[in-house]
Amino acid sequence: MCNSITATPSSPSSPISLTAVGELRDALTALQRGNAPVAVSALMAIDSESWAAMEARLAAVGGDLRELLDAASENTHVRLPLH
Numbered sequence: 475m476c477n478s479i480t481a482t483p484s485s486p487s488s489p490i491s492l493t494a495v496g497e498l499r500d501a502l503t504a505l506q507r508g509n510a511p512v513a514v515s516a517l518m519a520i521d522s523e524s525w526a527a528m529e530a531r532l533a534a535v536g537g538d539l540r541e542l543l544d545a546a547s548e549n550t551h552v553r554l555p556l557h
Contacts, residue, residue, distance in 0.1 A: 490531075494524030505546040513543075 501516035520528075532538050 488523070488527035488530060490524045490527045491521060494520045494528070498528065501543070502546040505543060508547075510547075513547075517543075 497516045497519045501513040504510070504512035504516060529539055532542060
């Protein structure tokens with residue numbers, strides 16, 4: 475079975491599941507501890523609707539998920555806007 479993730483338009487008010495929030499928290503914590511495999515595993519567990527909603531929220535404040543993850547892996551503070 476092949477699960478494909480397609481980008482769908484999402485507004486900042488789209489729901490993010492509680493499970494996805496926990497997975498993102500776990501990924502950020504793992505990156506801060508230098509444990510990339512655990513971080514990747516947590517990110518891969520996020521459902522596509524929540525993923526799109528998280529990206530929309532970050533875009534609304536001038537950032538993106540890659541910048542957030544980079545900041546977490548470098549153990550630096552995130553400042554908004556992220557650019």
